Amino acid sequence: MNRKIAQCPIPLYSLKNGEHEFHFNLSSSIFTDNHYDDIHKAELDATVSFNKNSAIMVFHFAIEGKVTVTCDRCGDDFDMPLNITRQLIVKTGSSASQEEDDMVSLTAADYELDAAPYIYQYVALWLPMQRIHPVDDKGKSMCNAAVLEKLNSMHKEKSHDEQYIMDSSRGYRI
Numbered sequence: 001m002n003r004k005i006a007q008c009p010i011p012l013y014s015l016k017n018g019e020h021e022f023h024f025n026l027s028s029s030i031f032t033d034n035h036y037d038d039i040h041k042a043e044l045d046a047t048v049s050f051n052k053n054s055a056i057m058v059f060h061f062a063i064e065g066k067v068t069v070t071c072d073r074c075g076d077d078f079d080m081p082l083n084i085t086r087q088l089i090v091k092t093g094s095s096a097s098q099e100e101d102d103m104v105s106l107t108a109a110d111y112e113l114d115a116a117p118y119i120y121q122y123v124a125l126w127l128p129m130q131r132i133h134p135v136d137d138k139g140k141s142m143c144n145a146a147v148l149e150k151l152n153s154m155h156k157e158k159s160h161d162e163q164y165i166m167d168s169s170r171g172y173r174i
């Protein structure tokens with residue numbers, strides 16, 4: 001199988017010392033290529049900036065854009081805007097490539113850093129466990145109204161049944 005994995009290469013070792021900024025446009029493929037099914041569509045702009053001045057650098061990630069996810073309440077897709085900033089410590093000239101929390105060590109053989117896995121990870125971690133349509137400017141839920149109405153009536157029926165069972169188990173009805 002020939003899978004295409006999105007790449008955002010930063011040729012760290014060939015860059016001159018000083019400030020650097022890299023821009024990447026990422027689409028859905030960063031998630032779909034990795035079989036991350038929670039995000040159906042993505043339009044992301046990522047900026048990675050850092051100062052190459054020593055063997056230990058701080059990379060600043062700024063990720064903006066939107067992802068399309070399924071609403072947990074009504075089942076329709078909707079766009080979630082996102083704006084994420086994160087920092088990653090990058091150490092060069094290490095004896096072994098290594099990854100820890102918020103830190104990566106590169107050897108001289110790792111002539112570039114691929115920012116894509118970090119962007120992927122930052123967005124995946126940012127995504128809330130529960131995703132529900134936001135409310136509009138009048139405070140009204142933007143969920144699919146027809147689906148909600150159906151769910152509401154099903155819920156009412158269910159709670160009526162439950163009430164009946166509870167009452168029966170006590171041996172009398174109110």
Ligand SMILES: [Zn+2]
Pocket residue numbers: 071072073074075076132133142143144
């Ligand atoms: Zn919804």
